[in-house]
Amino acid sequence: MERRVYLKDEDIPKYWYNVKADLPFSFDPPLDPETNRPMEPEKLGAIFPKQLIEQEMTLEREIPIPREVREAYSIYRPTPLVRAARFERVLNTPAHIYYKNESVSPTGSHKLNTAIAQAYFSKVEGVTKLSTETGAGQWGSALAYATEILDMDVEVFMVKVSLEQKPFRRCMVNFFGGRIHPSPSSLTENGKMFLSKDPNTTGSLGMAISEAVEFAFKSKNVNYSLGSVLDHVLLHQTIIGEETKKQMDIVGEEPDVLLGCFGGGSNFGGFTLPFMPEKLKNDKLEIVACEPIACPSLTKGEYRYDYGDSAGLTPLLKMYTLGKDFVPPPIHAGGLRYHGAAPIISRLIHEGLVKAIAIDQKEAFDAAKLFGIAEGIIPAPETSHAIAGVIRYAKESAQTGEKKVIVFNLSGHGLLDLNAYA
Numbered sequence: 204m205e206r207r208v209y210l211k212d213e214d215i216p217k218y219w220y221n222v223k224a225d226l227p228f229s230f231d232p233p234l235d236p237e238t239n240r241p242m243e244p245e246k247l248g249a250i251f252p253k254q255l256i257e258q259e260m261t262l263e264r265e266i267p268i269p270r271e272v273r274e275a276y277s278i279y280r281p282t283p284l285v286r287a288a289r290f291e292r293v294l295n296t297p298a299h300i301y302y303k304n305e306s307v308s309p310t311g312s313h314k315l316n317t318a319i320a321q322a323y324f325s326k327v328e329g330v331t332k333l334s335t336e337t338g339a340g341q342w343g344s345a346l347a348y349a350t351e352i353l354d355m356d357v358e359v360f361m362v363k364v365s366l367e368q369k370p371f372r373r374c375m376v377n378f379f380g381g382r383i384h385p386s387p388s389s390l391t392e393n394g395k396m397f398l399s400k401d402p403n404t405t406g407s408l409g410m411a412i413s414e415a416v417e418f419a420f421k422s423k424n425v426n427y428s429l430g431s432v433l434d435h436v437l438l439h440q441t442i443i444g445e446e447t448k449k450q451m452d453i454v455g456e457e458p459d460v461l462l463g464c465f466g467g468g469s470n471f472g473g474f475t476l477p478f479m480p481e482k483l484k485n486d487k488l489e490i491v492a493c494e495p496i497a498c499p500s501l502t503k504g505e506y507r508y509d510y511g512d513s514a515g516l517t518p519l520l521k522m523y524t525l526g527k528d529f530v531p532p533p534i535h536a537g538g539l540r541y542h543g544a545a546p547i548i549s550r551l552i553h554e555g556l557v558k559a560i561a562i563d564q565k566e567a568f569d570a571a572k573l574f575g576i577a578e579g580i581i582p583a584p585e586t587s588h589a590i591a592g593v594i595r596y597a598k599e600s601a602q603t604g605e606k607k608v609i610v611f612n613l614s615g616h617g618l619l620d621l622n623a624y625a
């Protein structure tokens with residue numbers, strides 16, 4: 204067979220897939236932090252465009268992707284699905300391993316799939332600027348690129364320790380016309396509050412979200428944009444899984460195991476949710492989220508309502524959480540340092556439809572090196588957690604002799620994370 208399965212431009216999906224239409228249960232609504240009652244959509248309108256709020260609530264199965272967004276996608280989509288043949292040989296496994304390569308996007312990760320969509324929906328409402336947080340900088344640079352091509356501006360709050368670890372992400376955000384600040388910063392009241400509590404804090408995604416939300420609330424014509432967690436973000440990412448399904452059909456194999464790394468849940472959800480109808484019919488399909496041991500929201504967190512940010516500004520979401528005040532250790536996978544988890548994935552874990560495993564940083568980097576040498580791609584430290592999960596399954600296959608089909612999402616490359624490898 205061909206090692207790479209390409210789709211044609213006309214195969215870029217025309218709809219995002221809304222898993223909520225197919226699940227046999229409904230979700231607990233986000234709560235207003237002021238009243239503890241279900242959030243009024245109008246209130247979200249202060250910092251989110253109307254169409255994204257609708258996407259957050261809708262139960263329609265197929266959400267049309269606007270023509271302008273599909274055109275922007277066509278620079279890098281459809282992305283290839285690749286059989287990791289050399290990696291299989293290195294692992295000496297009978298398993299067939301495939302990866303969906305999202306690292307081919309202009310900014311190096313899956314994050315652009317929702318960045319373009321989010322910028323577009325704000326732009327059509329006349330908004331000229333977005334504010335956002337970023338962990339490892341993949342999301343910040345994706346939003347900088349998306350706002351640049353749509354003639355908008357962006358203000359990025361990047362977790363301080365990650366900015367120190369990955370200084371070239373600042374160059375990339377600036378290259379695409381964005382402004383970037385280490386978080387916590389003294390630009391916002393929340394930033395000052397976090398700094399007064401601990402002037403040497405490493406920062407966290409929860410703190411950076413508080414700063415970006417405050418910035419949007421206090422500025423005119425600025426919307427806030429979130430890179431993960433929320434239902435509409437996972438929705439935009441479903442384009443990954445939709446393409447993967449078509450590509451697996453071309454290959455003529457069905458996945459036994461699907462894996463993705465897990466920070467807030469957007470690449471994992473985008474890659475796996477389109478397979479949920481199969482999972483509901485076939486319980487043997489395993490869907491596995493790979494999170495870091497250092498920030499184990501899914502494997503050690505509590506399933507309850509919690510704030511999405513550290514200051515308690517955002518709506519309360521029903522999710523697995525380590526608590527909004529949890530500041531994870533400064534691991535290199537900055538994009539996985541989030542205290543909570545997407546409500547959709549949290550519920551699927553709670554229902555036993557998805558499982559989670561925790562991976563140590565050393566195991567992740569060792570896995571990245573094996574894969575990188577075999578396949579010629581240096582993966583992002585976040586992605587490496589998924590690769591470590593793949594190796595666990597491939598080894599199990601080698602032991603049992605069972606030929607499993609393992610498919611994972613290569614969410615991003617690590618070319619701006621070389622300090623971590625050094």
Ligand SMILES: Cc1ncc(COP(=O)(O)O)c(C=O)c1O
Nearest residue numbers: 341431466467468469470538615
């Ligand atoms: C390459 C890459 N993969 C995965 C993630 C984790 O985020 P999510 O769980 O939303 O996909 C990030 C976040 O920054 C990332 O940059």
